[in-house]
Amino acid sequence: MTIKVLTANRLTDGEVVWYGADGQWRETIEGVSIARDQEAAAELEAAGKAAMGANLVVDANLIDVEDRGGELYPLRLRERIRISGPTIDFEPRRKPAASAA
Amino acid sequence: MSEATEQNGKHFPEKQLWGREGFRDDPYIEAESLEVAGDAPAVILPLAAWLGLDDDVRRTSNRRIGVFVAPGESIDPLLDKLDTVPLIALQFPAFNDGRSYSKAEILKGRHGFKGELRAVGDVLVDQVVFMLRAGFDTLEVTNPVALKRLSASDLRDTPGYYQPGRGSAKTAGGFSWRRTPAA
Amino acid sequence: MYRYDEFDHAFVAARVEQFKDQVERRLSGELTEDQFKPLRLMNGVYLQLHAYMLRVAVPYGTLSGRQMRKLGHIARTYDRGYGHFTTRQNIQYNWPALADIPKILDELAEVEMHAMQTSGNCIRNVTADHFSGVAADEVADPRPFAEILRQWSSLHPEFSYLPRKFKIAVTGAEHDRAAIQTHDIGLHLKKNEAGELGFAVYVGGGQGRTPMVAKKIRDFLPAEDLLSYTTAIVRVYNLHGRRDNKYKARIKILVHETGVEELTRQIEAEWQALKESDLKLPQGDIDAIMTYFRPPVLPERPEGWGALAAAKKADAGFAAWVDQNVTPHKNPDYGVVTISLKPIGGIPGDASAEQMELVADIAEKYSQDEIRVSHEQNLVLPHVALADLHAVYELLLADGLATANAGLITDIIACPGLDYCALANARSIPVAQRISERFGAAERQAEIGELKIKISGCINACGHHHVGHIGILGVEKKGEELYQITLGGSADEITTVGEITGRGFSSEEVVDAIEKIVDTYLGLRTSKEENFLAAYRRVGAAPFKEALYGPVSRAA
Numbered sequence: 145m146t147i148k149v150l151t152a153n154r155l156t157d158g159e160v161v162w163y164g165a166d167g168q169w170r171e172t173i174e175g176v177s178i179a180r181d182q183e184a185a186a187e188l189e190a191a192g193k194a195a196m197g198a199n200l201v202v203d204a205n206l207i208d209v210e211d212r213g214g215e216l217y218p219l220r221l222r223e224r225i226r227i228s229g230p231t232i233d234f235e236p237r238r239k240p241a242a243s244a245a
Numbered sequence: 246m247s248e249a250t251e252q253n254g255k256h257f258p259e260k261q262l263w264g265r266e267g268f269r270d271d272p273y274i275e276a277e278s279l280e281v282a283g284d285a286p287a288v289i290l291p292l293a294a295w296l297g298l299d300d301d302v303r304r305t306s307n308r309r310i311g312v313f314v315a316p317g318e319s320i321d322p323l324l325d326k327l328d329t330v331p332l333i334a335l336q337f338p339a340f341n342d343g344r345s346y347s348k349a350e351i352l353k354g355r356h357g358f359k360g361e362l363r364a365v366g367d368v369l370v371d372q373v374v375f376m377l378r379a380g381f382d383t384l385e386v387t388n389p390v391a392l393k394r395l396s397a398s399d400l401r402d403t404p405g406y407y408q409p410g411r412g413s414a415k416t417a418g419g420f421s422w423r424r425t426p427a428a
Numbered sequence: 429m430y431r432y433d434e435f436d437h438a439f440v441a442a443r444v445e446q447f448k449d450q451v452e453r454r455l456s457g458e459l460t461e462d463q464f465k466p467l468r469l470m471n472g473v474y475l476q477l478h479a480y481m482l483r484v485a486v487p488y489g490t491l492s493g494r495q496m497r498k499l500g501h502i503a504r505t506y507d508r509g510y511g512h513f514t515t516r517q518n519i520q521y522n523w524p525a526l527a528d529i530p531k532i533l534d535e536l537a538e539v540e541m542h543a544m545q546t547s548g549n550c551i552r553n554v555t556a557d558h559f560s561g562v563a564a565d566e567v568a569d570p571r572p573f574a575e576i577l578r579q580w581s582s583l584h585p586e587f588s589y590l591p592r593k594f595k596i597a598v599t600g601a602e603h604d605r606a607a608i609q610t611h612d613i614g615l616h617l618k619k620n621e622a623g624e625l626g627f628a629v630y631v632g633g634g635q636g637r638t639p640m641v642a643k644k645i646r647d648f649l650p651a652e653d654l655l656s657y658t659t660a661i662v663r664v665y666n667l668h669g670r671r672d673n674k675y676k677a678r679i680k681i682l683v684h685e686t687g688v689e690e691l692t693r694q695i696e697a698e699w700q701a702l703k704e705s706d707l708k709l710p711q712g713d714i715d716a717i718m719t720y721f722r723p724p725v726l727p728e729r730p731e732g733w734g735a736l737a738a739a740k741k742a743d744a745g746f747a748a749w750v751d752q753n754v755t756p757h758k759n760p761d762y763g764v765v766t767i768s769l770k771p772i773g774g775i776p777g778d779a780s781a782e783q784m785e786l787v788a789d790i791a792e793k794y795s796q797d798e799i800r801v802s803h804e805q806n807l808v809l810p811h812v813a814l815a816d817l818h819a820v821y822e823l824l825l826a827d828g829l830a831t832a833n834a835g836l837i838t839d840i841i842a843c844p845g846l847d848y849c850a851l852a853n854a855r856s857i858p859v860a861q862r863i864s865e866r867f868g869a870a871e872r873q874a875e876i877g878e879l880k881i882k883i884s885g886c887i888n889a890c891g892h893h894h895v896g897h898i899g900i901l902g903v904e905k906k907g908e909e910l911y912q913i914t915l916g917g918s919a920d921e922i923t924t925v926g927e928i929t930g931r932g933f934s935s936e937e938v939v940d941a942i943e944k945i946v947d948t949y950l951g952l953r954t955s956k957e958e959n960f961l962a963a964y965r966r967v968g969a970a971p972f973k974e975a976l977y978g979p980v981s982r983a984a
């Protein structure tokens with residue numbers, strides 16, 4: 145099967161987080177807890193539900209990823225964009241600080 | 246008033262009846278029909294059962310017979326019988342099913358229903374103010390947070406409204422659609 | 429402009445307190461996400477892919493310099509230095525922390541703004557023609573009525589939990605710039621033979637997965653009956669709109685399933701009972717609200733005529749910008765300036781904090797302290813003296829805000845798409861950017877003329893693709909982005925839903941496909957005066973399909 149990892153958005157600021165092998169939510173996909181079989185997937189799913197119940201995160205979902213030579217590659221573009229951030233150059237160029245009002 | 250209202254830390258009974266003056270005892274029981282209601286002095290029947298009663302039974306019964314209306318049911322058959330209804334319970338199966346608000350407006354606002362209009366179902370604190378303004382007199386509350394807030398009279402109302410509605414008054418000189426909470 | 433009185437200030441302050449309390453209860457765990465979601469939505473807070481999103485209402489798209497400056501300040505302080513102006517004349521911030529949102533709302537309240545009802549199944553921000561009050565073709569300024577509707581719909585006890593969202597738009601001109609026929613209620617302000625103000629009322633327009641053009645249910649509703657009639661419509665919808673399937677919950681489906689005659693009958697019956705109620709608008713109140721929108725007293729500036737001609741002669745870039753982005757004002761010494769938020773290759777609708785502040789400064793100095801947000805995701809300076817145009821242009825140019833493309837092929841509407849949106853199937857913005865680059869040369873755009881491209885990243889149609897002259901809809905197929913093209917849509921007084929051309933195009937192919945369509949148009953138009961939409965209406969889809977897919981095979 146494809147392997148699965150657990151991801152969500154943090155309640156307080158909406159930041160994208162992944163469920164780490166250490167049971168902590170982390171801001172990068174490195175060190176994430178990986179489910180390689182049904183049973184592990186079910187455990188991850190339960191961890192997601194528990195974390196939503198505990199109001200740590202919202203919108204927890206298992207996503208499909210591939211192990212590409214040690215790098216985790218989500219199958220859906222959506223999830224890749226959640227890792228990379230918007231694919232566009234969205235942050236405005238900064239001009240010398242205008243007076244902060 | 247039941248004691249539960251005074252004591253914040255106390256365990257609340259699971260269902261409480263609340264009105265603008267606070268918590269109150271509920272004389273009504275819900276029943277599928279008069280027959281199964283035993284000798285309860287006040288009964289709420291489903292709409293179909295209520296409509297099935299003989300007009301005379303409704304008028305002359307020595308008990309109060311209220312009616313329960315689900316959001317998908319029409320209130321039209323009740324409209325010419327309002328003087329014989331002591332209570333109408335409008336249901337909110339989920340707090341975001343807003344149909345019963347419109348029925349409340351029609352019953353209280355247009356038809357001047359004088360009996361008790363009660364909100365039952367998923368009654369949460371964030372909608373209490375809307376319910377009162379739409380015309381509900383009483384709310385049947387089970388949600389613990391709602392119970393706590395209501396017992397503390399903590400409704401987070403706004404100091405004014407942009408629509409006419411129950412329990413509000415027109416201010417002199419203000420735009421015609423504006424109201425302030427009646428004192 | 430409307431100014432809050434004490435009543436409004438106190439109301440908004442209390443509403444901010446309510447929301448602050450709701451956020452605190454959410455953060456403490458007292459509210460679950462399921463309970464909080466409708467509450468946050470009613471305050472414009474969404475969860476997107478990377479963060480929360482806050483949508484701030486810009487009622488009928490009108491802002492003062494001070495308000496715009498505050499929007500810039502919020503972008504810099506609580507977000508990543510920019511904001512996104514939307515097709516509903518609002519602004520969205522893409523990165524606020526939930527915990528900061530009450531503070532943002534406090535700051536907005538300082539300048540008489542809020543985020544109420546910018547989302548959720550309630551009556552949304554009322555939109556209006558962005559040229560209201562200045563357009564030469566207008567019967568009357570529709571914004572006073574939009575303001576009355578805004579007030580009346582705020583925290584409406586009966587209408588806060590409708591089957592689905594509910595959008596109202598108002599225009600005061602024959603030429604509809606507010607897309608009223610794509611709204612749940614569209615109001616066309618007009619005068620009857622006696623010279624009295626009233627509305628033609630349209631109901632049941634909408635986009636999303638089942639696009640529908642609104643039906644006219646009343647040709648003339650006296651202005652005093654605005655609130656009672658609207659109440660009747662929304663009440664009938666609240667009671668009978670479908671709640672079993674959220675894709676069938678909009679009023680357009682009720683109109684469709686009930687039939688327009690029967691629904692009109694129900695609405696009229698309800699209205700008869702409401703007509704003489706407290707909802708009847710006294711003329712005094714209408715007049716009082718209208719006073720807020722009285723046109724500013726504009727000093728005579730006849731020197732502008734000569735100055736403008738000379739400046740155009742001396743500066744070709746300026747001349748092109750004036751020709752494309754400045755439209756006539758009721759007062760001939762003045763012009764209406766469209767500030768394009770569509771720089772070539774840029775992100776449609778985005779503006780940086782600095783740009784917002786610059787526009788605020790310019791508006792205060794040169795446009796009677798007034799700014800508009802258009803549903804085309806641009807900004808408008810409604811009252812600029814012709815004599816000041818060159819100065820305004822120079823200021824805008826220095827900050828990348830003087831792109832001369834209003835209404836042209838690079839003036840693209842695009843929704844956030846998969847770069848931000850949790851519901852998206854495909855990206856919208858990068859497609860818009862590539863089209864903009866492909867057609868960016870000034871001569872080429874000018875040659876093509878008026879052409880509205882609108883892009884959505886999923887069938888919800890936030891980018892209005894159904895009503896684009898060329899619409900692009902992103903879908904997902906086997907994990908890849910795919911783009912469907914529709915042709916011939918339009919959102920003006922003759923609203924039409926575009927027709928799908930055929931199979932979709934990959935991200936690599938889609939810009940070439942657009943180019944083929946444009947070249948086909950250029951080849952078949954009768955003259956430069958026949959714009960894309962007119963040509964399409966004349967010849968139909970066939971030549972375009974043939975250009976895209978080759979000669980029609982009979983079997984298909």
Ligand code: HEM
Pocket residue numbers: 474476481513514515516520592593595610611633634635636637678842843844848849850851888889890891892
């Ligand atoms: C990024 C977060 C957004 C989400 C989650 C979202 C969600 C939706 C959904 C679910 C619909 C379909 C509603 C229906 O058919 O009943 C919709 C429609 C729409 N949205 Fe958005 N939207 C977002 C952003 C935007 C933006 C940025 C704009 C403006 C540029 C916008 C403007 C609209 C418009 C105009 C419609 C069509 C209204 C209609 O169906 O009549 N939305 N949106």
Ligand code: SF4
Pocket residue numbers: 843844845846849850851852853884885886887888889890891
């Ligand atoms: S059209 Fe779809 S992708 Fe675009 S903003 Fe709306 S919901 Fe998101």
